Amino acid sequence: MARYKYQGRDKTGKKSGVVTSKSKKEAVIKLREEGIRVLNIEEVPETFLTKDLSIGNPVKLQDFVIFLRQFATLIKAGVTVVDSINILASQTNSKALSKVLGQVEEDIREGNSLSSSVSKHKKIFSNLFINMVRVGELGGSLDETLERLAVHYEKQHKTRSKVKSALAYPAVIGVVAIGVVIFLLIGVVPTFVGMFADFGAELPAITQFVLSASVFTQEFWWVLLLIVIAFILAIVLIRQQKSTRYYLDLFILRMPIFGKLLQKSALARMTRTLSSLMTSSVPILQALVIVENVVDNEVVGAVIKDSRTALEQGRSMTEPMKKHWVFPPLITQMIAIGESTGSLDEMLGKVADFYEDDVENTTDSLKSLIEPLMIVFLAGIVGTIVLAIMVPMFDMFNHIQ
Known part of the structure; x- marks a missing residue:
């Protein structure tokens, strides 16, 4: 909804104010229904405080x-x-x-x-x-x-939701692990420092490390906060620049475990979009330009651009794809068959169906695999800190006995 500032007149005389409406025309109609004859109306520019803040597409x-x-x-x-x-x-x-x-x-x-x-x-x-x-x-x-x-x-929504659900679990566990570690280092470990100092004996290496980490976290927590902020800002800046975004996308696709999943997701989005465009009779060269912009992966987009150039030169669009590792043989072979038989839209639709199903199966497998691994990871971190505290305490009890 936009906000409009108006000046008008009703039965009592001059009147002014602000009205909210979808358009200027509708705002005038709304004011007329209230008995106000509009003399002047203009849209109020949005400010940082009045506009709806959103990142990316504001529509879900x-x-x-x-x-x-x-x-x-x-x-x-x-x-x-x-x-x-x-x-x-x-x-x-x-x-x-x-x-x-x-x-x-x-x-x-x-x-x-x-x-x-x-x-x-x-x-x-x-x-x-x-x-x-x-x-x-x-x-x-x-x-x-x-x-x-x-x-x-x-x-697209179904595929994206599957990928997000697969990535969300380790991300949440990672945040929880960091929170637990910070709590232990700041709230629990310092209570044992005096006890260990009175003990006087040489502490195990793991205990010395945990105590040093506790002291550092308490005194230089702001450094850790700055590192996190700098990391987030760096990612945002890299994503905004097309040249650096290519290398970020390349790194993401090369990641172990999740790289393959994100590669399949990008290929599913690419083939589904290209199939939809060609089914709607959008010219192939124009369709490739659109796909290059909406695929949301610079590595895949660069290959699509090369494929468009190949088509403009009278060659097959699969030539650049065959030379790049991001496109598996299944896609290049199916596209080549579609080109030769005149059923490219149908072939692309079948490839999209295959990769969308593959993404769904992969995410289900990953979630069943990651869940126990992340629990072990979290237990390992907490267990290490607890062990670092308990080992010298056992030594103290042995000396007392």
Whole structure:
């Protein structure tokens, strides 16, 4: 919702204030219903304190899929595009999507097409969505295109959720482990320092290490905090620069265990997107440009770019893929068959199905494997600290006896 500052007049005289609405036109209608004749109205610019803060796309993928399903149903039922947008803007649970749909509705009422209207909001609507909608408008099959987009984003949401669930468990356990270690080093270990000092005997190496770590953590906790902040900022800066993001993505794909999973996820997203675009009759060269931008992996994107260049030069798009380790033979062989038989969209869809199922199976296997390993890892860290405290205490008891 946008905020509009207005000046007007009602039965009591001049009146001014601020009204919240999806568009300027709707704000004027709302004020008229309240008996205010608007003399001047303008949108209030968003500030750091008033705007909704968001990282990446402010619309959840799940909300976007629901929007697509409902949109396709309304179009099939014979409801006009502009009325469908109006209905969906009032029904969606996403404030960001509701606000944008209000602006899209206003643009359409002014005579613009749906594709040109949504292209003004690329933070919400991807190039994939914009181009497929444009093709659907030209071919008179907007309802089918929206259904196809809904299926595409549903599969993407399912795959992404599986990957996130596989990565979330070790991340949570890691944070818990760090929290437990800090608590022990700051809250528990210092209570034994005086006791060990009175003991006077030489402490085991592991106990000396734990005591030193405790002293360092208490005195220089701010250094550890700065290291964490610097690490997070470094990752953010690396992700913002395309040249450095390539090497970060390369490192991620080369990681043991999780690298293969993320590679399969990227390939599933690439093949599914390319299949959806080609099924919607988007030209192959244009489709490859879109895939390069939406695949969200610079390593895969660089190979896609080389494949596009190969096609422009009259060669097969599989040539650069065959030379790169990130593309396994299954993909290159299936694409080559699709090129030779004229069924590239179908072949890409089958490859996408295979990798989406593979990601699902891999994540289930990883979670069953990682869970006991992370429990052992956490128990090992806590056990080491406890052991470092208990060993000298046993020596003390032996001397007393």
